[in-house]
Amino acid sequence: MEYTVKAEMPGLVARTTVKPGDEVEKGQEILVINCMKTELSCTAPLSGTVREVMVEEWDELEVDTPMIIIESN
Amino acid sequence: MIKRILIANRGEIVNRIIRTCRKMGIETVVVYSDADAGQHYIDEADFSYNIGKSAPSKSYLNIDVLIDVLRESKADAVHPGYGFLSESADFAKAVAAEGAVWIGPAPEVLEAIESKCHCRKIASDNCVPITPGTIKPVTDINDIADEAHRNGLPLLLKLDKGGGGKGIHKIEDVDSIEKLSADLESVKAIGRMAFASDDVYVEKAVSNPRHIEVQFIADRYGNVICLGERECSIQRRFQKIIEESPSVAVSLHERKKLYQYTAAVVRAMGYSNAGTVEFLLDETGSFYFMEINARLQVEHPVSEMVTGIDIVAGQIKAASGEKLSMKQEDVTIEGHAIECRIYAEDPYTFVPCPGKIEHVVFPDSDNGNVRIEHAVYDGYKVSPFYDPMIAKVITKGRDRAECIERMKEALSGFVIEGIKTSIPFELKIIDNPLFKDGTFTTAFLDKITFQEDNV
Numbered sequence: 001m002e003y004t005v006k007a008e009m010p011g012l013v014a015r016t017t018v019k020p021g022d023e024v025e026k027g028q029e030i031l032v033i034n035c036m037k038t039e040l041s042c043t044a045p046l047s048g049t050v051r052e053v054m055v056e057e058w059d060e061l062e063v064d065t066p067m068i069i070i071e072s073n
Numbered sequence: 074m075i076k077r078i079l080i081a082n083r084g085e086i087v088n089r090i091i092r093t094c095r096k097m098g099i100e101t102v103v104v105y106s107d108a109d110a111g112q113h114y115i116d117e118a119d120f121s122y123n124i125g126k127s128a129p130s131k132s133y134l135n136i137d138v139l140i141d142v143l144r145e146s147k148a149d150a151v152h153p154g155y156g157f158l159s160e161s162a163d164f165a166k167a168v169a170a171e172g173a174v175w176i177g178p179a180p181e182v183l184e185a186i187e188s189k190c191h192c193r194k195i196a197s198d199n200c201v202p203i204t205p206g207t208i209k210p211v212t213d214i215n216d217i218a219d220e221a222h223r224n225g226l227p228l229l230l231k232l233d234k235g236g237g238g239k240g241i242h243k244i245e246d247v248d249s250i251e252k253l254s255a256d257l258e259s260v261k262a263i264g265r266m267a268f269a270s271d272d273v274y275v276e277k278a279v280s281n282p283r284h285i286e287v288q289f290i291a292d293r294y295g296n297v298i299c300l301g302e303r304e305c306s307i308q309r310r311f312q313k314i315i316e317e318s319p320s321v322a323v324s325l326h327e328r329k330k331l332y333q334y335t336a337a338v339v340r341a342m343g344y345s346n347a348g349t350v351e352f353l354l355d356e357t358g359s360f361y362f363m364e365i366n367a368r369l370q371v372e373h374p375v376s377e378m379v380t381g382i383d384i385v386a387g388q389i390k391a392a393s394g395e396k397l398s399m400k401q402e403d404v405t406i407e408g409h410a411i412e413c414r415i416y417a418e419d420p421y422t423f424v425p426c427p428g429k430i431e432h433v434v435f436p437d438s439d440n441g442n443v444r445i446e447h448a449v450y451d452g453y454k455v456s457p458f459y460d461p462m463i464a465k466v467i468t469k470g471r472d473r474a475e476c477i478e479r480m481k482e483a484l485s486g487f488v489i490e491g492i493k494t495s496i497p498f499e500l501k502i503i504d505n506p507l508f509k510d511g512t513f514t515t516a517f518l519d520k521i522t523f524q525e526d527n528v
C-alpha cells in the first residue's frame with residue numbers, strides 16, 4: 001500500500017533526508033521544512049520503502065502539498 | 074558625497090533607510106525577489122530591480138546579482154541593512170571593488186570580527202573584562218579539563234565563528250573522557266556544517282545573565298560616541314522579542330564604564346561606522362564583553378528614541394568619511410523607550426504562521442510617542458521564505474512605567490486579520506510583575522509559561 005506524505009504547514013523544503021529505495025522506520029525523519037527560518041522535522045508516518053521524493057530543496061510548500069511517497073512493508 | 078544608495082535588503086528596514094535618505098537628499102535603489110514584487114517601497118524608491126527567485130540564496134544573498142544592480146543603477150553606496158549580507162566581508166569587498174561605498178565597517182574588520190577568539194583577545198588586551206576561558210581555539214579535551222580546573226563548572230563550548238545560538242554546548246562535568254570527546258566532536262560537526270569552521274573555544278557559563286548592549290557610532294578618525302545601552306534580555310530561542318533603553322540594571326557609573334569598554338574595543342579594532350558591543354551582566358553585577366555586531370540592528374530605534382540621534386544618518390555620514398559632529402558629552406539619554414517585535418506566529422506554540430494579512434490597522438502615533446516600523450499592507454502575503462518579523466512597535470515615555478503603559482495601548486491598538494501574531498504574548502509579558510519591576514534575566518521566558526486560557 002502506498003502512502004503520500006503531505007505538508008502539514010506552509011514552508012520550504014530545507015532538505016530531504018531520504019531517497020527513493022531507502023527503507024524507513026515509522027517516526028524516522030524524512031524531510032526538514034523551513035518556515036521563516038525555523039526548521040521543522042517531518043517524520044515517516046509508517047515503516048516502509050521510499051518510492052518517490054516529489055520535492056526538491058527550496059521548493060515552496062502549501063498545506064497538503066504531496067512530498068514523499070512511502071510503500072508500506 | 075553619497076548621492077544614490079542601493080538598499081540590499083527587504084521588509085521594514087528598507088522603509089527605514091529610505092526615510093533617512095529622503096531627509097538627506099539621497100536617491101534610493103531598492104531590490105526585490107519574486108515573493109516581494111508587491112512591496113510598496115518599490116514605487117516609493119527612485120529605482121527598483123527584481124533580483125530573482127524568492128529563496129534568499131537566489132536573491133538577497135546573491136552577491137553577483139546585487140553587484141550587477143549596483144553597476145546598472147549607478148548607485149555610489151550600498152546599505153546592507155541587517156541579516157542577509159549585512160556582515161559579509163565578501164560582499165563589502167565586492168562593493169568596494171566597484172568603487173562604491175560600503176555603509177558599514179571595512180571588510181577587514183568584518184573578517185576579523187567573525188572570530189570570537191580574536192575579539193576576546195582584543196577585549197582582554199585592552200582591559201575589557203571577558204568571561205573566563207580560552208582566547209584560542211582548544212586543541213583537545215585536555216584543554217577543556219584544564220579550563221574546568223582553573224575556572225570551575227559549568228563551561229560552555231562555543232564555535233569561534235558561530236552565531237545565532239547554534240553549536241553552544243554546556244559542560245556540567247568533566248568526569249568522562251568519552252562524553253567530553255563526543256560533546257566536542259558534535260559541536261565541531263555543527264561548525265563544519267553551518268559555519269565552515271570547526272574551531273571551538275571554552276568559556277565559563279554565566280548563570281542567569283542579562284544581555285546588555287551598547288550602541289556606538291565611530292568615525293574614521295578614532296572618535297567614538299556611545300548612544301546609551303539597550304536591555305535585550307527578553308528573548309527565546311536566541312531571538313529577541315522586547316528591547317529597551319535605558320536598562321534598569323545599569324547605573325550611571327556602570328554606563329560610563331560600559332562606554333569606556335566599548336570605545337576601547339572599537340578603537341582597537343579600527344572600526345568605523347555604527348555598531349553594537351554586547352555584554353553579559355551576571356548576578357554579582359560584573360559585566361563581560363561578548364561580541365560585536367557590525368551592522369545596524371533591528372532594535373536600533375529604542376536608542377534613537379532616547380537620544381534623538383538618527384543612527385542611519387550617522388552610518389551614512391561615517392561611511393562618507395565625515396568626522397563625528399558630536400562628542401560623548403553631547404549625547405543625552407532622555408526618557409525611556411521599549412520596542413516589541415511583532416512576529417507572524419502562533420502566540421501560544423510559537424509555530425511560524427505565514428499567510429495573507431487580510432486587513433491591518435496600526436495604532437496612532439500619540440504625538441510621536443509611538444513609532445511603527447513595518448512594510449505590510451492589506452493583502453500582504455507573509456512569505457515562508459523570510460524572517461517572521463512583520464513589524465516593530467516602539468514607544469517612548471518620560472519614565473519606564475509610562476512607556477510600558479503606552480506599549481500596552483499601542484499593542485492593543487493593532488488589528489491584524491488573516492494571520493496569527495505574537496501580540497497577545499507580548500501583552501502578557503509587559504503585564505508580568507517581573508517585567509514591570511525590571512528584575513528579569515535572559516531566562517525570563519524559560520521560567521514563565523503563558524497558558525492559552527489566561528492570555
